[in-house]
Amino acid sequence: MSGVRPPIMNGPMHPRPLVALLDGRDCTVEMPILKDVATVAFCDAQSTQEIHEKVLNEAVGALMYHTITLTREDLEKFKALRIIVRIGSGFDNIDIKSAGDLGIAVCNVPAASVEETADSTLCHILNLYRRTTWLHQALREGTRVQSVEQIREVASGAARIRGETLGIIGLGRVGQAVALRAKAFGFNVLFYDPYLSDGIERALGLQRVSTLQDLLFHSDCVTLHCGLNEHNHHLINDFTVKQMRQGAFLVNTARGGLVDEKALAQALKEGRIRGAALDVHESEPFRCPCAPRPISLLTMIWRLSFSSGLLLAGLGEGLLSVLRWGQEPQDSIQ
Numbered sequence: 001m002s003g004v005r006p007p008i009m010n011g012p013m014h015p016r017p018l019v020a021l022l023d024g025r026d027c028t029v030e031m032p033i034l035k036d037v038a039t040v041a042f043c044d045a046q047s048t049q050e051i052h053e054k055v056l057n058e059a060v061g062a063l064m065y066h067t068i069t070l071t072r073e074d075l076e077k078f079k080a081l082r083i084i085v086r087i088g089s090g091f092d093n094i095d096i097k098s099a100g101d102l103g104i105a106v107c108n109v110p111a112a113s114v115e116e117t118a119d120s121t122l123c124h125i126l127n128l129y130r131r132t133t134w135l136h137q138a139l140r141e142g143t144r145v146q147s148v149e150q151i152r153e154v155a156s157g158a159a160r161i162r163g164e165t166l167g168i169i170g171l172g173r174v175g176q177a178v179a180l181r182a183k184a185f186g187f188n189v190l191f192y193d194p195y196l197s198d199g200i201e202r203a204l205g206l207q208r209v210s211t212l213q214d215l216l217f218h219s220d221c222v223t224l225h226c227g228l229n230e231h232n233h234h235l236i237n238d239f240t241v242k243q244m245r246q247g248a249f250l251v252n253t254a255r256g257g258l259v260d261e262k263a264l265a266q267a268l269k270e271g272r273i274r275g276a277a278l279d280v281h282e283s284e285p286f287r288c289p290c291a292p293r294p295i296s297l298l299t300m301i302w303r304l305s306f307s308s309g310l311l312l313a314g315l316g317e318g319l320l321s322v323l324r325w326g327q328e329p330q331d332s333i334q
Contacts, residue, residue, distance in 0.1 A: 016037070016038055016039050017037075017038045017039070017060040017061065018038065018039050018041060018054075018055065018058045018059045018060060018061075018080075019034060019038045019039070019040050019041070019059065019060070019061040019062070019063070020040075020041045020042070020043055020051075020055045020059045020061070020062050020063070021040070021041070021042040021043065021062075021063045021064070022043050022045055022051065022062050022063065022064040022068050023043070023044065023045055023046065023064055023065050023067045023068040024042060024043075024044060024063075024065060025042045025044040026042070027040050027041075027042050038061065041055060041059075043055060045068060046067060046068060047068065047069075047074075048068075048070070048074040048077050051077075056077050056078055056079065057079050057080065058079075058080055059078065059080060059081055060080050060081060060082045060083070061081075061082065061083050061084075061085070062078075062081060062083070062084045062085070063084075063085050063087060064084060064085070064086060064087065064093075064094075065087050065088070066088065066090065066093055068093065069093045069094075070084070070093065070094045070095060070099075071095050071098070072095050072098035072101075072102075074095075075095060075098055075099055075102055075104060076102065078104070081102075081104050082103070082104060082105065083104065083105045083106075083107065084099065084104060084105070084106045084107070085107050085108075085109070086106065086107065086108040086109070086333075087109070088108065088109065088113055089108050089109065089110045089113065089173075089174075089227075090108070090227060090228070090255065091106065091108050091333055092227070092228050092229070092255070094106055096333055105332055106332065106333045107332050107333065108333055110173065111173060113174075114173045114174050114177050115177065117174045117177075117253055118174055118177035118178045118181055119181075120253055120279065121174075121178050121223055121225075121251060121253045122178065122181045122182070122185075124251045124253065124277035124279070125166070125182070125221060125223065125249070125251055125277075126161075126185075127277065128221070128249045128251070128274075128275045128276075128277055129158065129159050129160075129161050129164075129221075129249070130158055130159075131155065131157055131158045135154065135155070138154055157274065157275075161185050161186055161187060162185070162186030162187075163186060163188070164186075164187055164188070164220040164221065165187065165188045165189075165190060165218055165219050165220045165221075166179075166182045166187040166188070166189050166190070166219065166220070166221050166222075166223065167190045167191070167192070167209075167215040167216065167218065167219025167221065167222045167223070168189065168190070168191040168192075168223055168225060169191070169192050169193075169212070169215065169222065169223070169224050169225065169226055169235070170191075170192075170193055170224065170225040170226030170227075170254065171191045171193040171196055171200065171206075171225070172193075172225060172226070174225045174253075174254075175191065175193070175225035175226075176200075176204065178223060178225060179191065179204060179206055180204070183205065187221075188207070189206045189207065190206070190207045190208070190209050190215055190218060190219060191206055191207075191208060191209070191215070192208075192209050192210075192211070192212050192214070192215040193208075193226075212235075212240070213243050216240060216243040216244045216245075216248075217243060217244070217245065218245075219244070219245065219248060220245060220248055220249070221248060221249040221250075221251065222236075222244065222248060222249070222250050222251070223250075223251040223252075223253075224236070224250075224251070224252045224253070224254045224255075224258050224259070225253070225254050226254055226255075226258070227254070227255065228254070228255035228257045228258055232258060233257050233258070234257070234258070234259070234260040234263075235258045235259070236250065236252075236258060236259045236260060236263070236264065237260040237263050238260065238263040238266070238267075241263055241264065241267045241272060241273065242272070244272070244273065246272060247271075247272075247273070247274040248273060248274060249273070249274055249275050249276065249277075250264065250273055250275075250276040250277075251276070251277045251278075252276075252277075252278050252279075252280055253279050253280060254280060255280055256278075256280040256281040256282040256283070257282050259278070259282070261278075261281070261282055264276055264298075265298075268298055275298065276298050277298075278298075
């Protein structure tokens, strides 16, 4: 980092540093961990315009989710900031280069939410195959199921998992965790990841394909586990959707910008895709659009796949080591 800012000072001869949760209000996990070495504040902000002047002038540490974006102009508003901890693995909402220029360390937690995201992904996949959400809704609506014909009608679309092919786009930590879980359910697992060196497919017992087109063509269900950048924005679009198997499923727990939601909605309405599950959305915080006709084979939830109490506790412990002992931050992105 080229910027020069004074180090974080802590101890009896120095005032307690201020740490702020920028885009949230619940500090119940972080507070017990940091309370002895720092004053913890929450901002619940969607932009830096909503952050109190005291935080902008005095905060030396910041925790943040994905719902606020920090550009260079935003970062320059913080006069004392030394470290930003991104709650999760993605950091596309922070200007990393500008942070380095300003002497602000940026860290993420690449392994903290692996298990949570992989578990949630499998829940979405199982729900699509076994239609649990739709069966639950039918029961709540009072649908009567007595005859064999009624059973067939209500359960229409439910499918057996064993022997199906799951295609994973991006075989990082989450992708690998999903692959191992999927194999236990009987999936044949393919993956496409042009950035991985050869050999991991043999170690994990997976099949590697060399192109995205091959993966889409051979997969009964496609799940996304790659980061978002300028090269893969709308990776799933009208063109690539047409390369998928007729009646395939799509799951996205990675980044909302990977999927062209209008193209996906059209594919669902036309029956080219059998069903989809999203817990990330291109526009967040997510607000469900008022569509004239709901899409019955689409499940959408808020961006929660990464979340658990263990994740938040780990973030607090990492920041504690920086504040108390002056250690170099772990998992620094710069």
